[in-house]
Amino acid sequence: MAVETAVLQSEWTKIRTVSSTxxxxxxxxxxxxxMGAGLSALTNATFDDMRAVERATFDxxxxxxSGMILGQLAMVVFGVLVVGTEYSSGMIRTSLAAVPQRxxxxxxxxxxxxxxxxxxGLATSFVTFxxxxxxxxxxxxxxxxxNVLRAVIGAGLYMGLIAxxxxxVAAMLRxxxxxxxxxxxxxxxxxxxxxxxxxxxxxxxxxxxxxxSKVMRVIPDAMNSEKAPYGPWGxxxxxxxxxxxxxxxxxxxxxxxxx
Amino acid sequence: MIEAVGLTKRYGAKTAxxxxxxxxxxxxxxxxxxxxxxxxxxTMRMILGLDRPTAGHVTxxxxxxxxxxxxxxxxxxxxxxxxxxxxxSARSHLLSLAQLAGIPAQRVDEVLGVVGLQDVAKRxxxxxxxxxxxxxxxxxxxxxxxxxxxxxxxxxxxxPEGILWVRNLMKKLAAEGRTVFVSSHxxxxxxxxxxxxxxxxxxxxxxxxxxxxxxxxxxxxFARVRIPGTEPAQREKLTSVLVEAGGQVxxxxxxxxxxxxxxxxxxxxxxxxxDVRLWELSPHQASLEEAYMRLTQGAVDYRxxxxxxxxxxxxxxxxxxxxxxxxxPQVQEVPQQGWxxxxxxxxxxxxxxxxxxxxxxxxYAGGxxxxxxxxYAPPPAPQPSAPQPNSLQPSDTxxxxx
Numbered sequence: 001m002a003v004e005t006a007v008l009q010s011e012w013t014k015i016r017t018v019s020s021t022x023x024x025x026x027x028x029x030x031x032x033x034x035m036g037a038g039l040s041a042l043t044n045a046t047f048d049d050m051r052a053v054e055r056a057t058f059d060x061x062x063x064x065x066s067g068m069i070l071g072q073l074a075m076v077v078f079g080v081l082v083v084g085t086e087y088s089s090g091m092i093r094t095s096l097a098a099v100p101q102r103x104x105x106x107x108x109x110x111x112x113x114x115x116x117x118x119x120x121g122l123a124t125s126f127v128t129f130x131x132x133x134x135x136x137x138x139x140x141x142x143x144x145x146x147n148v149l150r151a152v153i154g155a156g157l158y159m160g161l162i163a164x165x166x167x168x169v170a171a172m173l174r175x176x177x178x179x180x181x182x183x184x185x186x187x188x189x190x191x192x193x194x195x196x197x198x199x200x201x202x203x204x205x206x207x208x209x210x211x212x213s214k215v216m217r218v219i220p221d222a223m224n225s226e227k228a229p230y231g232p233w234g235x236x237x238x239x240x241x242x243x244x245x246x247x248x249x250x251x252x253x254x255x256x257x258x259x
Numbered sequence: 260m261i262e263a264v265g266l267t268k269r270y271g272a273k274t275a276x277x278x279x280x281x282x283x284x285x286x287x288x289x290x291x292x293x294x295x296x297x298x299x300x301x302t303m304r305m306i307l308g309l310d311r312p313t314a315g316h317v318t319x320x321x322x323x324x325x326x327x328x329x330x331x332x333x334x335x336x337x338x339x340x341x342x343x344x345x346x347x348s349a350r351s352h353l354l355s356l357a358q359l360a361g362i363p364a365q366r367v368d369e370v371l372g373v374v375g376l377q378d379v380a381k382r383x384x385x386x387x388x389x390x391x392x393x394x395x396x397x398x399x400x401x402x403x404x405x406x407x408x409x410x411x412x413x414x415x416x417x418x419p420e421g422i423l424w425v426r427n428l429m430k431k432l433a434a435e436g437r438t439v440f441v442s443s444h445x446x447x448x449x450x451x452x453x454x455x456x457x458x459x460x461x462x463x464x465x466x467x468x469x470x471x472x473x474x475x476x477x478x479x480x481f482a483r484v485r486i487p488g489t490e491p492a493q494r495e496k497l498t499s500v501l502v503e504a505g506g507q508v509x510x511x512x513x514x515x516x517x518x519x520x521x522x523x524x525x526x527x528x529x530x531x532x533x534d535v536r537l538w539e540l541s542p543h544q545a546s547l548e549e550a551y552m553r554l555t556q557g558a559v560d561y562r563x564x565x566x567x568x569x570x571x572x573x574x575x576x577x578x579x580x581x582x583x584x585x586x587x588p589q590v591q592e593v594p595q596q597g598w599x600x601x602x603x604x605x606x607x608x609x610x611x612x613x614x615x616x617x618x619x620x621x622x623y624a625g626g627x628x629x630x631x632x633x634x635y636a637p638p639p640a641p642q643p644s645a646p647q648p649n650s651l652q653p654s655d656t657x658x659x660x661x
Contacts, residue, residue, distance in 0.1 A: 002361070003329075006358055006359050006360065006361055007359060009358045010355045010356070010358040010359045011355075013351060013354050013355040013358055014344075014347070014351075014355045017347045017348065017351035017352075017354075017355070018344060018346045018347050019346055020346060085344055085346075086344075089341075089342065089343060089344045089345060090339050090341060090342035090343075091342055091343055091344050092342075093304070093307075093309055093338055093339060093342050094338070094342045094343065094356070094399065096307075096308070096309055097307045097308075097309065097330070097334075097336050097338065098330065098331045098356055098359045098360070099330075099359055100308050100324055100325040100326075100327065100330050101325070258304070258309060258310040258311060259304075259309040259310070
């Protein structure tokens with residue numbers, strides 16, 4: 001047990017002493033809040049121009065989270081860098097020479113970085129929700145409305161999970177560049193494009209980001225979108241399975257391969 | 260105490276280390292030598308549990324590294340000076356390592372002082388020079404006050420003051436009863452620092468013995484004899500007299516003679532008896548570098564060739580030397596400077612070893628053979644199967660060539 005505490009403490013020192021931690025987490029927060037606020041204000045101003053069916057399924061909570069599509073990328077960068085820089089700098093050899101127990105090493109790192117990502121994610125989701133609702137004027141939702149609190153907490157968890165997923169991918173690929181090169185286009189383009197293509201969307205709705213983001217909806221068919229075959233927590237659960245798979249894969253790679 | 264038994268590492272078809280067995284004892288500095296690509300770093304990584312051996316095992320104090328309780332307090336290692344996150348300050352880097360072993364933060368400042376980095380402790384290591392990086396790596400190795408220390412090329416990039424410091428540090432650590440295992444390319448440095456040597460070539464053990472024994476086993480001490488250059492007849496006369504007396508005589512490029520097999524007073528007496536004047540009669544003790552070069556000549560993977568600039572020069576007019584390229588009469592096979600005397604027949608068990616091709620389980624036997632006899636190659640021995648009095652080494656010729 002002493003080893004685990006020591007490794008956790010060491011990983012915390014590592015994570016707080018590099019500037020990339022601050023700027024990735026800060027940009028995740030700022031981008032999400034700023035873009036959410038901007039789109040909320042815009043929606044408020046153009047509400048009457050929307051189609052009737054969109055107005056009928058209007059989801060003010062979801063609107064305030066629209067910044068997450070970009071903000072999550074900063075979370076991805078954070079997760080990838082936390083693990084990837086160990087490899088790119090060669091620090092991994094120093095680390096593993098000091099902590100020969102590789103499982104302890106990897107999961108301590110993930111615990112510390114994941115904990116931080118969840119904290120920042122939750123702070124982001126609450127701030128962006130309240131700021132967004134304030135700018136939505138008369139169309140706002142209240143935190144005490146049905147399911148709204150679930151959506152806000154879920155949005156924070158989503159950001160933490162996406163960071164964890166990235167850490168697992170980086171541990172599997174053992175390279176920051178490769179991991180970012182795959183994750184960013186996937187989240188920004190591939191996943192969104194496939195979810196708009198009729199047949200592909202049957203599959204795409206089980207992708208980690210598509211499934212996980214359903215938890216942010218208060219109204220299941222918000223903005224006249226299709227209903228998913230799983231509930232909000234079910235979606236987050238699917239995402240969690242992806243995260244477990246990627247972390248497990250990362251651990252197996254670390255365990256089997258030479259450092 | 261580090262103990263390797265039958266250590267073997269393959270990367271796909273390439274064998275980096277083959278059947279390596281050795282012990283590194285406490286109380287002495289053990290040097291680890293070998294040409295580039297001979298498997299030194301791979302061996303170091305296997306000792307530290309970073310790479311898993313394909314076969315065999317290596318233990319530190321009887322335990323495989325991965326099973327050591329609180330490894331940082333028992334083993335300190337400098338593997339790669341640049342293996343730090345460049346965005347982290349020197350102090351934070353060491354602090355994160357110290358916390359792993361429950362080492363108090365004051366110890367971090369202590370080792371920063373020991374390696375002389377206290378003034379740049381708060382600076383990011385990205386801006387460090389190679390020498391500063393080495394100092395940081397040494398600080399990390401010293402952090403846990405370990406009994407076993409490994410250093411891979413610790414003096415790379417250090418200034419003369421730093422080299423002296425590292426030399427004294429190694430000796431001091433060994434004198435305190437610790438196990439110190441150091442790899443280096445700098446022979447002169449090893450001669451001054453190490454007490455014991457482990458030499459590998461192409462991943463196999465070539466020698467495991469004290470430095471003194473290594474030099475005398477792998478080099479021929481000789482006498483240099485110089486006679487007035489204006490009298491070639493005298494030179495021939497002396498040569499024949501010396502050969503008659505049982506010595507071996509080899510001309511050196513500058514006209515002097517290398518004499519082996521005869522004591523200095525005997526050479527002088529013979530010259531006197533033959534009425535030959537001597538301008539020089541000096542004993543020559545081979546250096547560690549010479550001994551090392553002779554031993555590893557067949558195991559060098561990366562050998563530089565002359566840069567002939569063939570496509571950069573206009574065709575030469577006959578008789579007109581190209582710039583910086585005087586016609587070179589003698590074929591200098593191996594560019595490492597120096598001209599090493601061939602060993603007397605039967606004294607060097609290694610010189611001939613790598614040349615014996617023998618298909619078999621040995622992955623290296625079929626590899627690139629030693630080059631055509633160059634200046635280092637042993638002379639055509641009078642008796643091809645000369646007796647080999649020196650059998651200190653585990654990898655003696657017959658085994659090597661299996």
